[in-house]
Amino acid sequence: xxxxxxxxxxxxxxxxEFITINCSYSVGISALHWLQQHPGGGIVSLFMLSSGKxxxxxxxxxxxxxxxxxxxxxxxxxxxxxxxxxxxxxLNSGGSNYKLTxxxxxxxxxxx
Amino acid sequence: DTEVxxxxxxxxxxxTNKKSLKCEQHMGHRAMxxxxxxxxxPPELMxxxxxxxxxxxxxxxxxxxxxxxxxxxxxLHLHALQPEDSALYLCAxxxxxxxxxxxxxxxxxxxxxxx
Numbered sequence: 001x002x003x004x005x006x007x008x009x010x011x012x013x014x015x016x017e018f019i020t021i022n023c024s025y026s027v028g029i030s031a032l033h034w035l036q037q038h039p040g041g042g043i044v045s046l047f048m049l050s051s052g053k054x055x056x057x058x059x060x061x062x063x064x065x066x067x068x069x070x071x072x073x074x075x076x077x078x079x080x081x082x083x084x085x086x087x088x089x090x091l092n093s094g095g096s097n098y099k100l101t102x103x104x105x106x107x108x109x110x111x112x
Numbered sequence: 113d114t115e116v117x118x119x120x121x122x123x124x125x126x127x128t129n130k131k132s133l134k135c136e137q138h139m140g141h142r143a144m145x146x147x148x149x150x151x152x153x154p155p156e157l158m159x160x161x162x163x164x165x166x167x168x169x170x171x172x173x174x175x176x177x178x179x180x181x182x183x184x185x186x187x188l189h190l191h192a193l194q195p196e197d198s199a200l201y202l203c204a205x206x207x208x209x210x211x212x213x214x215x216x217x218x219x220x221x222x223x224x225x226x227x
Contacts, residue, residue, distance in 0.1 A: 042220030
């Protein structure tokens with residue numbers, strides 16, 4: 001079982017809809033990252049969370065440490081939001097190196 | 113400057129060629145990473161450099177040879193690759209590598225095709 005699970009794997013929405021992508025993890029973490037990757041492109045860091053909630057424009061990320069769960073919300077979705085959204089956890093490895101454990105990603109398609 | 117710059121963006125190489133991928137950041141980050149990403153899969157960690165020293169090698173074949181000449185630059189030297197090595201190679205950097213939850217910055221990647 002992957003230590004970081006994302007759902008759904010694929011999501012199709014109409015422009016303007018509110019979107020939620022979920023991420024759950026099974027071990028302790030130092031931080032959780034939400035990343036965005038457009039087809040064939042590089043990765044952009046959207047948020048890094050260790051507690052609470054962060055907002056940037058139409059994007060909101062929340063994390064519940066007790067429940068080991070995070071969500072990424074997109075309000076008023078737009079076709080340009082179409083991308084793969086990846087949840088990645090910085091696990092409490094106890095060592096001196098930084099390793100991200102990635103979820104499998106959610107492919108979001110927003111239709112006009 | 114909050115960018116990680118990777119060159120080249122695309123590379124086609126034969127199985128007998130020697131080539132290098134380059135990654136550069138000027139954010140003062142002291143940890144730099146190489147990831148390999150196959151289509152529709154999450155990135156897989158290959159190497160981590162922390163303070164210019166190799167600290168993680170995820171059992172990567174020796175045909176991939178990383179190098180960190182200084183704190184801003186990370187190279188990946190390629191030799192005698194196989195077609196299955198074709199992938200997107202991503203570089204990333206973080207302020208430090210102590211597992212304390214630091215923001216990761218990724219480059220746009222080099223799309224490598226081995227023919």
